Amino acid sequence: MVLSLRDLSVEAAGRALVDRLNIDVEAGRIVGLVGPNGSGKSTALRCVYRALRPTSGAVLLDGTDLTSLKLRDSARSIAALTQESQTELDFTVEEVVALGRAPHARGNHPLTARERALCRQSMERLDVTHLADRSVLTLSGGERQRVLVARALVQEPRVLVLDEPTNHLDVRHQVELLSFLRGSGLTVLTALHDLNLAAAACDRIAVLSSGSLVSTGEPAEVLTPELVRKVFGVDVTVVHHPRTGAPHLIYDLTAPASTT
Amino acid sequence: MAEAVSETPSAEPGTAEPSRNETHDEEPDGRGAGRGRLLTALVVLSVTLVVSVLAGIALGPTVVPPADVVHFLWAALTGGGIGADEVTGYSIVWHVRTPRVLLAAVVGAGLAVVGVAIQALVRNALADPFVLGISSGASVGATAVVVFGVFASLGVYALSAAAFLGALGATLLVYLAARGPLGLTPLRLVLTGVALAYGFQALMSVLVFLSPNGQAARTVLFWLLGSLGAASWESLPLVTAAVLVAIGVLLRQSRSLDVLALGDETAASLGVDADALRRGLFLLTAAVTGLIVAVSGAIAFVGLVLPHVVRILVGSTHRRVLAITPLAGACFMVWVDLVARTAFAPEELPLGVITALIGVPVFITLMRRRGYLFGGR
Numbered sequence: 001m002v003l004s005l006r007d008l009s010v011e012a013a014g015r016a017l018v019d020r021l022n023i024d025v026e027a028g029r030i031v032g033l034v035g036p037n038g039s040g041k042s043t044a045l046r047c048v049y050r051a052l053r054p055t056s057g058a059v060l061l062d063g064t065d066l067t068s069l070k071l072r073d074s075a076r077s078i079a080a081l082t083q084e085s086q087t088e089l090d091f092t093v094e095e096v097v098a099l100g101r102a103p104h105a106r107g108n109h110p111l112t113a114r115e116r117a118l119c120r121q122s123m124e125r126l127d128v129t130h131l132a133d134r135s136v137l138t139l140s141g142g143e144r145q146r147v148l149v150a151r152a153l154v155q156e157p158r159v160l161v162l163d164e165p166t167n168h169l170d171v172r173h174q175v176e177l178l179s180f181l182r183g184s185g186l187t188v189l190t191a192l193h194d195l196n197l198a199a200a201a202c203d204r205i206a207v208l209s210s211g212s213l214v215s216t217g218e219p220a221e222v223l224t225p226e227l228v229r230k231v232f233g234v235d236v237t238v239v240h241h242p243r244t245g246a247p248h249l250i251y252d253l254t255a256p257a258s259t260t
Numbered sequence: 261m262a263e264a265v266s267e268t269p270s271a272e273p274g275t276a277e278p279s280r281n282e283t284h285d286e287e288p289d290g291r292g293a294g295r296g297r298l299l300t301a302l303v304v305l306s307v308t309l310v311v312s313v314l315a316g317i318a319l320g321p322t323v324v325p326p327a328d329v330v331h332f333l334w335a336a337l338t339g340g341g342i343g344a345d346e347v348t349g350y351s352i353v354w355h356v357r358t359p360r361v362l363l364a365a366v367v368g369a370g371l372a373v374v375g376v377a378i379q380a381l382v383r384n385a386l387a388d389p390f391v392l393g394i395s396s397g398a399s400v401g402a403t404a405v406v407v408f409g410v411f412a413s414l415g416v417y418a419l420s421a422a423a424f425l426g427a428l429g430a431t432l433l434v435y436l437a438a439r440g441p442l443g444l445t446p447l448r449l450v451l452t453g454v455a456l457a458y459g460f461q462a463l464m465s466v467l468v469f470l471s472p473n474g475q476a477a478r479t480v481l482f483w484l485l486g487s488l489g490a491a492s493w494e495s496l497p498l499v500t501a502a503v504l505v506a507i508g509v510l511l512r513q514s515r516s517l518d519v520l521a522l523g524d525e526t527a528a529s530l531g532v533d534a535d536a537l538r539r540g541l542f543l544l545t546a547a548v549t550g551l552i553v554a555v556s557g558a559i560a561f562v563g564l565v566l567p568h569v570v571r572i573l574v575g576s577t578h579r580r581v582l583a584i585t586p587l588a589g590a591c592f593m594v595w596v597d598l599v600a601r602t603a604f605a606p607e608e609l610p611l612g613v614i615t616a617l618i619g620v621p622v623f624i625t626l627m628r629r630r631g632y633l634f635g636g637r
Contacts, residue, residue: 051528075531082525088383089521089576099518103531108514108579155530 002027002187003048003078003159007057010043010211017043019211020057023189025159030181030188032198035208036232041191042083042163044208048189049080049161061159075103079157081148081165090135093147097123100154119154125180126150127173141168149177162190166197199223199247207231220247298580301573305587309365312594316361317353319598321605324349333358360491361594363499367488367556368593369586370503372570374545374552375563376585377510380517380578381541382446388564389549392453392542395558396460397430398423398550399484402557403464406479407471419483420495420554427550430460435542443535444542485610486559488597499551506548507586513537514578521576561615562589565623572626592619 003025010018018040025031033041046052048059050071058065066074079100087096097119101111111119123129126146136144145168152160160181166174178201181188192198198205199219206216209231215222228236228249235252318329328346332353335342342350374389382391390396401422404410411418438444438452468477510517516537519527524534566589567581574580593611596618600609 046525049525049529051525070531071528071533072531075529078529080526080529082523082529084523084525087522088385089518089571091518091521091576095518095575095577096522099515099522099530102515102519105515107512152529161529 002062003189004060004063005044005048005057006060008044008047008054008059009056010040010047010052011055016211018047018054021208021211021213023206023213023216025187025189027158027187028185029203030190030201032202032205033189033191033208034193034195034198034205035214038210039208040211041208043211045080045161045163045189045191048159049078049082050074051082072103075155077157078159078161079152079155080161081145081152081163083163087136090137092132093123093128093134093136093139094119094132096136096147097128097151097154100151103155115154118156119150122150122153125153127176142170142173145169146173146177157186159187159189160184162188164191164193166192166194195223195228195249199249200241200244220245223247223249298574298583301584302587305584305591309587309591309594312591313361313365316364316594316598317357320352320357320602322349322352324353329353355493359493359496360488360597363491363496363555364488364593364597365590366496366500366503367552367559368562368589368591368596370499370506370548370552370589371559371563371593372566372585372589373503373507373510373582374548375565376567376570376578376581377506377517377541377545378563379567380520381538381545382450383521384446384450385568386564387450388560389545389552390457390558390560390563391450392546393430393434393456393460394427394546394549395553396457396464397433398427398553399480399558400460400464400467401426401429402483403467403476403480406483407467407473407476419490423557424550424554427546427553430456431542431546431550435546444538446538449538449542482610483557485612486557486615487600487608487610488556489608491555495555499555502548502551503586506544507582509544511579511582514582517578517582556611558612559593559615560612561619562593565619566592569623569626 005021005023008018008021009016021040021044023031023033023044033044035041043052047054048066050066053067058067060066061069061074061077066078091099098111098116100119100122101115105111105115120129123132126149128143128146128150131139131143131147136147139147145165149162149165152162165177169177174197178197181190182201190202192202202219204217205219205222207214207222207227214231215227223238225236225238228234235254236249237252239248239250240246241248314326314329317333318324318326324332328349332342332346332350334340335350336354336358371389375387378387378389378391379385381387384391401424402419404426405418405422409418411422434449434453434456435444437456438448440448464480468480471477516532519530519532520534520537522530527534527537567585570581570585570588574584592615596611596614599614599618600611603609603614
């Protein structure tokens with residue numbers, strides 16, 4: 001077990017944003033967090049990449065409570081793609097990617113040749129090499145998203161935490177990113193809006209509603225019409241991918257109230 | 261730990277469309293080119309600074325020939341002798357102009373560097389060393405001296421001491437008022453600083469208004485716009501040490517400053533505690549600004565614009581910006597001070613007037629020419 005959320009709770013202004021969450025992510029597996037807006041996905045992820053301190057409970061990395069580690073030390077093992085993507089300064093793409101080495105680099109020493117090679121490799125993987133000298137402020141949403149994933153890879157993490165990684169991406173880059181994650185061998189915890197992408201890409205899915213875990217398991221076990229109806233309030237028909245057998249949801253566009 | 265990234269032969273998005281990457285090899289290595297430009301800029305600016313300082317010492321109402329300047333400086337530094345007819349020239353060079361020009365260089369370097377730090381601290385392009393209310397706090401202290409003669413026992417140091425105490429008080433107030441459950445958030449800091457600055461200005465206006473002495477308003481105004489007229493050898497060591505320490509500390513933190521610019525969430529994921537860093541930056545910039553304001557008044561514009569000018573020239577990474585900015589600020593301020601004391605001699609112009617008159621057109625020209633972006637399109 002690489003990453004475990006143990007009774008993780010976060011309260012703000014007397015309200016539980018995340019309520020005693022228990023999720024395990026095994027080494028090399030991809031676990032998807034799904035749930036409606038405001039269900040606590042981002043809040044849970046923020047505790048993992050340590051932008052937020054849990055009110056109670058803990059996030060364990062190989063059994064070690066993250067709060068007992070220095071921020072810098074956990075950043076060497078856990079990289080994140082956050083929702084916040086706006087920077088104020090017009091860094092070049094190459095500079096932003098290189099900042100992925102921040103938790104490893106000493107003081108203001110320049111990067112080593114190996115680290116620079118790592119940056120080039122990551123940029124090639126995410127198809128952003130041609131943007132190297134562009135200002136990040138001039139990128140499209142999808143380009144920026146890929147640059148930020150490249151930066152996360154440069155961190156050489158064991159665990160990758162992704163908050164809506166497919167936001168702004170065109171369909172080709174969505175598929176490429178998720179295919180890449182599947183082949184990367186990294187342990188991944190990712191929030192995803194698109195249930196079908198989650199079903200196709202994740203080994204396990206955890207469904208959140210109002211901060212609590214509603215269901216967890218393999219996509220086929222979890223993504224049933226009953227659960228989707230209960231949690232998301234929409235009617236779906238589940239079909240299966242003819243080759244992989246992964247569940248695929250077809251949304252019924254009539255208003256839920258009139259179907260009953 | 262590294263294996264996960266490096267041992268994955270499958271599914272590489274980059275290989276899907278090779279034509280996109282074809283031009284890459286022809287492009288110059290951005291990093292290498294940047295480093296070359298940085299070194300060139302450092303050398304050029306260092307030489308410019310030495311020449312500027314010598315020019316600043318030589319020029320003035322009485323022009324001292326460059327050879328004499330070097331001769332007098334050499335004599336002063338080595339304890340060598342000078343002729344009896346040279347005493348006046350020596351005195352002008354060593355006792356009047358040299359400390360003043362050096363102080364100009366230190367103040368310029370300090371304000372520019374603090375500007376870089378503050379803009380990173382509050383993540384705002386419009387921030388300058390005075391945005392946190394420090395200068396208006398100092399002004400209240402200085403005004404109290406000018407109008408009511410407080411600290412009279414400190415003699416010539418009364419103004420500096422009162423200004424520094426005012427800056428310190430303002431810093432403390434802003435810090436306490438801006439602190440919230442989430443620590444020092446950038447927006448709260450700026451809003452608190454701006455709001456309290458208005459308060460301090462009001463207080464200062466009341467002091468001037470109540471002043472029994474009509475000259476006070478003029479003196480206060482002059483001090484507010486900045487002047488190095490009170491420069492002496494005694495005013496140099498403390499502020500110089502503070503500025504050097506600030507440059508050293510900030511250079512060491514340059515990568516963390518880059519990370520801070522990416523946002524607090526991202527900073528956490530990259531191992532930087534944004535709140536702790538911001539607290540440190542706040543204390544550092546407040547102390548240095550207070551010391552600078554105490555010796556030179558509130559010289560506007562340098563701390564706002566020089567960081568931007570430097571970013572336009574060498575890019576935004578703080579390692580480069582922090583290496584170049586002090587030299588650029590020092591050169592700029594030496595020339596500004598020279599203009600201030602020679603343009604309408606024997607009258608002196610306030611420095612803030614000249615920084616704005618020179619700086620604004622230079623900045624706007626550079627900005628329009630280079631397609632500079634800060635904080636969005």
